[in-house]
Amino acid sequence: MIKDVNHIGVAVKSIETALPFYTGTLGLTFEAVENVESQRVRVAFIKAGNCKIELLEPTSPDSPVAKFIEKRGEGIHHVALSVDNIEDRIQDMIEKGIQMIDSTSRKGAGGANIAFMHPKASNGVLVEFCEKAAKQHDN
Ligand SMILES: C[C@@H](C(=O)O)C(=O)SCCNC(=O)CCNC(=O)[C@H](O)C(C)(C)COP(=O)(O)OP(=O)(O)OC[C@H]1O[C@@H](n2cnc3c(N)ncnc32)[C@H](O)[C@@H]1OP(=O)(O)O
Ligand SMILES: [Co+2]
Numbered sequence: 001m002i003k004d005v006n007h008i009g010v011a012v013k014s015i016e017t018a019l020p021f022y023t024g025t026l027g028l029t030f031e032a033v034e035n036v037e038s039q040r041v042r043v044a045f046i047k048a049g050n051c052k053i054e055l056l057e058p059t060s061p062d063s064p065v066a067k068f069i070e071k072r073g074e075g076i077h078h079v080a081l082s083v084d085n086i087e088d089r090i091q092d093m094i095e096k097g098i099q100m101i102d103s104t105s106r107k108g109a110g111g112a113n114i115a116f117m118h119p120k121a122s123n124g125v126l127v128e129f130c131e132k133a134a135k136q137h138d139n
Helices: 015-025 064-072 086-095
Strands: 002-011 029-036 041-048 051-058 075-083 113-117 127-131
Touching: 002 064, 002 127, 015 029, 015 041, 015 051, 051 064, 064 075, 086 113, 086 127
Parallel strands: 002 051, 075 127
Antiparallel strands: 002 075, 029 041, 041 051, 113 127
């Protein structure tokens, strides 16, 4: 089942430069920063009620986020939806003819299982399915 919006990914050139706007100007709470090697990004999570903003800073020039910034500049990169049973959700999409970038889940930030849908399949929006690691609590 698709439950709610887990986070909004925002591509930034530098977390250090971008963070003060979210924490200082907007007054939101910084949660954690983490290197996600498999995606070649450093991420910072900022709590916004029940949702999060995920700042994505590329750690390699050929990473998806670096390519995105080069083509489109900084900005909203993806919408992550919380799901139960991610492998079933992926299969369901594939059966419905939706182009998934990941046909099985990968490890994302905080040990979550994640999978991306191609933006061409979802009106130009990169959608991430996100299944929380067993240890994580709800938000
Ligand atoms: C840490 C983790 C977590 O939350 O736990 C994360 O979020 S990691 C977040 C970072 N990881 C990822 O994004 C992994 C999944 N993404 C990818 O595999 C890639 O970025 C693709 C989405 C397949 C695009 O790669 P590709 O090499 O095809 O690049 P490309 O520049 O040629 O893009 C092909 C077409 O997709 C569009 N496109 C590219 N990135 C897009 C995005 N974020 N949102 C909407 N459209 C996008 C391009 O403008 C282009 O459209 P036109 O053809 O019209 O010009
Ligand atoms: Co994400």
